[in-house]
Amino acid sequence: MGGGGDFIRIDKVTKRFGATAAVDGVSLQIGRGEFFSLLGPSGCGKTTLLRMIGGFAFPDEGAIALDREDITALPPNRRPTNMVFQSYAIFPHLNVRDNIAYGLRVERLTAAERNARVDEALAMIRLQGYGERRAQQLSGGERQRVALARALVKRPKVLLLDEPLGALDKRLREAMQIELRQIQRDVGITFIFVTHDQEEALSMSDRVAVMEKGRVLQVADPKTLYEKPVSRPVADFIGTMNFFAGRMVGISDGKAVVETAALGRMEVSQNSADSFSTGARVWIAIRPEKLLLMSEQSNKQSVQGRILAASYLGDRSQIQVRIPGADAPVAVVAQNASTFQSGDAVYLAWAQDAPLILPE
């Protein structure tokens, strides 16, 4: 299920609200059965894009096709998509059973078939015996599951989820992440999941589209997104990243050679050097866990610095190191670093494959 296919094809879709484009020329292909996330800060256009797939907003330009059928202009009740709303939108005047059965009325089922479908859905979300309860009598997690069942009972081709875990507390959210992923594998339906929580997106998705200001910055599987972000905004948004300003000085053996004020001259083997011309200003990016702290200089390439702050987190320590020539303190995550104290002079080294080169 890793990548691609064009079960859903979003083609140069733009949506404007007044003068600003909430979604700006977005193209995406999503495969059948994929767990696909739209990730970005609030206002990046991810929810607007989701609502256009669901039929609650219509593109000003571009087209959306589902299973080779153009659905761009179809109203929501004519699309084979269903949505789990951020507020869950459980009907307060109906009990759990009637909420789940709501969408089955239009499907011309016999009463027995309808009941069987509802029972099956209640079993899936493990809320058997809750059928007679009203929305007000449910906890946040239970409402979330009812909203999920109510959408899945329609057997949609695509399930749309608009930050469905945002209102839950941390522990419940983590449990629901696992449960959602499990349900998605069981039913095999394509999920499109909107979230601003990068950890959530990385842990659940087959692929993630990172969005900012209405545009898609990168679409990739979680590992690629973390290890090979294509631009500074993506690297910034996913996890923690240290950036060092540098200048491209040449290419040797196909590797970019970059001169930085803070780390000196280095070769970058992680990503391709082809798109950078000599003399271009670039960013060198290194993850905190790819940096190594030493009290004495070794044969590795290293720079000297001083510890600004060290916080002990049990399984690891987070250390801020000030090094000459860097704009900001460098974040380091180390596993056996309890010996380091604030104020200590240290050497900072990095693995050869740690640095990434990113366009300015």
Added chain:
Amino acid sequence: MNTAIRQSRGLSLYAFAYLAFLYVPVLLLPLFSFNDSVFIAFPLRGFTTKWYAAMAADAEMHAALWNTLKVGAVASLFSTILGLLAAKALTQTAPLRGRSLILSFANLSLFIPEIVIGIALLILITTVGVPLSLTSVIIGHVLICLPFAILVLMSRFEGFDASLEEASRDLGESAWMTFWRVTFPLVLPGIVASLLLTFIVSFDDFMIAFFLCGTDTTLPVYIFGELRFPYKLPNVLALGATILVASAALIALAEWVRRLGAEGPARDRVIGA
């Protein structure tokens, strides 16, 4: 401690005087309606129910009451339907252009003296050539009832989660069925409250009806006419007392229904984890 008690005693005294000011005049109505005398004066002359009997036998009054009920029923229905549409439009998520201006204009008739509305409508209706009748009264009453309907229904629509309607569309229902399966049941308590409130506004109105009713008198206009005959005054008192009790009951009912409904979507009680 001591001053606190004295203060609270002073406050209860004030509250008592306040309530007396509000309700003693009104309570004189039922009191004198049971008094065995044509003259409204103390001391009371003894208990009687003959004024109620006289009221019950008054055919002209029955006709006026029937007119008032008809006007109230039709006016409350129309103003509630119009108010429902306006309230829905004024509270939708995508803010309506000129929302506050529309709202101010819709509620303007609350602030225009009824005598002005009455005269203006009289001029308009006679110019157009519509004969003065219950129909013209209904038109006038829809006008003065509309702000009440809009305000009651808007309070119901506010806090109405727009995604409930979207969820219904998403689950396959048309816009029309969504209204009947989701919107209508959820605003129903507001609709009932609006019907009751606008009915009372219409029932109470003298000024508009006085200008517009022609020969089809409504109850308040009839009562005003009766006041010219001193010997009929006790009948009017009996009628007034009856109306007082009936409208108090209606208002209590409207408020009860409104609160009953307010507990619906607004309430967000969470049980368990």
